[in-house]
Amino acid sequence: MKxxxxxxxxxxxxxxNLNLVILIPMLSAIIAITPLxxxxxxxxxxxxxxxFHTDITMVQQSLSIYxxxxxxxxxxxxxxxxxxxxxxLVIAGLTGFALMSFLLAFVTSIESFLALRFGQAFIGAAATxxxxxxxxxxYGKNTAKGMSYVSLIMMLAPLVAPSIGSLILxxxxxxxxxxxxxxxxxxxxxxxxxxxxxxxxxxxxxRSQKSFFGAYAVVFTKPGVKLHIAxxxxxxxxxxxxxxxxxxxxxxxxxxxxxLFAILFSTNVSALMLANIVNSRIVVRYGSRRMxxxxxxxxxxxxxxxxAVNWMGMSYHFTVITLLPFMACLGVMSVNADAIVLxxxxxxxxxxxxxxxxxxxxxxxxxxxxLALFYTGTAVPFSALMLSAVILVAFCQFFAHRRCQSxxxxxx
Numbered sequence: 001m002k003x004x005x006x007x008x009x010x011x012x013x014x015x016x017n018l019n020l021v022i023l024i025p026m027l028s029a030i031i032a033i034t035p036l037x038x039x040x041x042x043x044x045x046x047x048x049x050x051x052f053h054t055d056i057t058m059v060q061q062s063l064s065i066y067x068x069x070x071x072x073x074x075x076x077x078x079x080x081x082x083x084x085x086x087x088x089l090v091i092a093g094l095t096g097f098a099l100m101s102f103l104l105a106f107v108t109s110i111e112s113f114l115a116l117r118f119g120q121a122f123i124g125a126a127a128t129x130x131x132x133x134x135x136x137x138x139y140g141k142n143t144a145k146g147m148s149y150v151s152l153i154m155m156l157a158p159l160v161a162p163s164i165g166s167l168i169l170x171x172x173x174x175x176x177x178x179x180x181x182x183x184x185x186x187x188x189x190x191x192x193x194x195x196x197x198x199x200x201x202x203x204x205x206x207r208s209q210k211s212f213f214g215a216y217a218v219v220f221t222k223p224g225v226k227l228h229i230a231x232x233x234x235x236x237x238x239x240x241x242x243x244x245x246x247x248x249x250x251x252x253x254x255x256x257x258x259x260l261f262a263i264l265f266s267t268n269v270s271a272l273m274l275a276n277i278v279n280s281r282i283v284v285r286y287g288s289r290r291m292x293x294x295x296x297x298x299x300x301x302x303x304x305x306x307x308a309v310n311w312m313g314m315s316y317h318f319t320v321i322t323l324l325p326f327m328a329c330l331g332v333m334s335v336n337a338d339a340i341v342l343x344x345x346x347x348x349x350x351x352x353x354x355x356x357x358x359x360x361x362x363x364x365x366x367x368x369x370x371l372a373l374f375y376t377g378t379a380v381p382f383s384a385l386m387l388s389a390v391i392l393v394a395f396c397q398f399f400a401h402r403r404c405q406s407x408x409x410x411x412x
Contacts, residue, residue, distance in 0.1 A: 028149070033181075044169055065117050090127045092123070098186050101120060136342045136349055144339035292337055307383040
């Protein structure tokens with residue numbers, strides 16, 4: 001039986017004929033429909049509230065509704081992709097996302113807007129949940145390298161989307177944002193029909209024969225996988241703590257203006273992108289497990305420094321300095337934890353992606369309430385929660401290592 005270690009890589013095997021110069025940006029663009037759909041319309045929230053004759057808090061509920069729809073979509077489409085193939089799911093997902101986007105451009109009530117946002121997220125998940133499986137098929141044992149490339153390109157979406165949304169509003173009303181999202185999905189759909197022709201799309205032997213719940217049983221009962229899933233989820237929780245708390249920390253605690261906050265936020269995203277570039281260059285040599293362990297150790301050091309400078313009430317300069325390496329480490333930890341999980345499965349990669357993605361969003365949603373629970377008016381709770389998350393990752397990796405050593409030891 002073929003194992004993960006001898007699967008096709010970008011330079012060998014049947015996937016080598018595909019033009020990676022087009023494939024990787026295309027897969028990144030597909031998975032980027034989620035951050036684009038979330039961030040592109042943020043500058044139009046006040047305008048939407050006025051158009052629907054409601055308050056902005058009601059419009060803001062569309063964010064939570066979108067995330068809920070996306071998580072539910074991943075849970076539904078993950079096992080389905082493993083059973084019927086990835087390509088039909090990409091086509092259905094992009095088609096549905098485009099249709100929902102166009103319908104959103106014509107709504108006249110907040111109720112219709114919220115319902116269609118849920119539908120947009122739900123059907124869009126069909127397209128994005130299959131992307132990690134394609135990456136694994138192309139890169140084989142170097143999956144973390146491919147995931148780094150995709151993460152690198154995908155991070156540009158939330159970084160530039162609000163600015164693009166503001167630019168769109170200079171040329172038209174909020175409806176134009178959803179027209180553009182629809183045409184974006186159609187362009188991707190054309191590229192999919194033209195270029196996305198992977199060996200697994202025709203090879204029925206690569207399809208899972210498990211039932212819907214059977215596929216989830218395979219993922220949750222796989223020995224050693226749960227600790228790596230937990231590592232990725234905890235890493236995501238630390239990242240969501242940053243996303244949730246950074247506006248408060250920079251603008252309320254340290255009293256910085258919006259312009260400086262935007263610069264510092266972009267700087268931290270740049271640290272994540274740089275970390276993915278570094279990871280893509282060296283993960284082939286050192287392996288995902290070693291990269292995850294080293295990044296976790298460095299994250300604990302940087303996180304401890306972040307907690308210390310905020311505990312001592314030092315200026316924002318020290319928070320910025322300690323956050324940069326911390327965020328970089330989170331980037332390396334995330335892609336390698338996901339790669340390790342995906343490498344454990346031959347036919348249930350869609351289901352594994354759904355599990356990881358849903359847990360990430362679920363635990364990410366807990367970040368806000370926890371930060372509110374431990375609110376002190378300082379940056380200490382924010383830094384303490386982030387540090388606690390990476391320490392728990394270290395425990396997960398410690399027990400995963402012990403389990404691996406136990407499995408390798410000769411039977412007594």
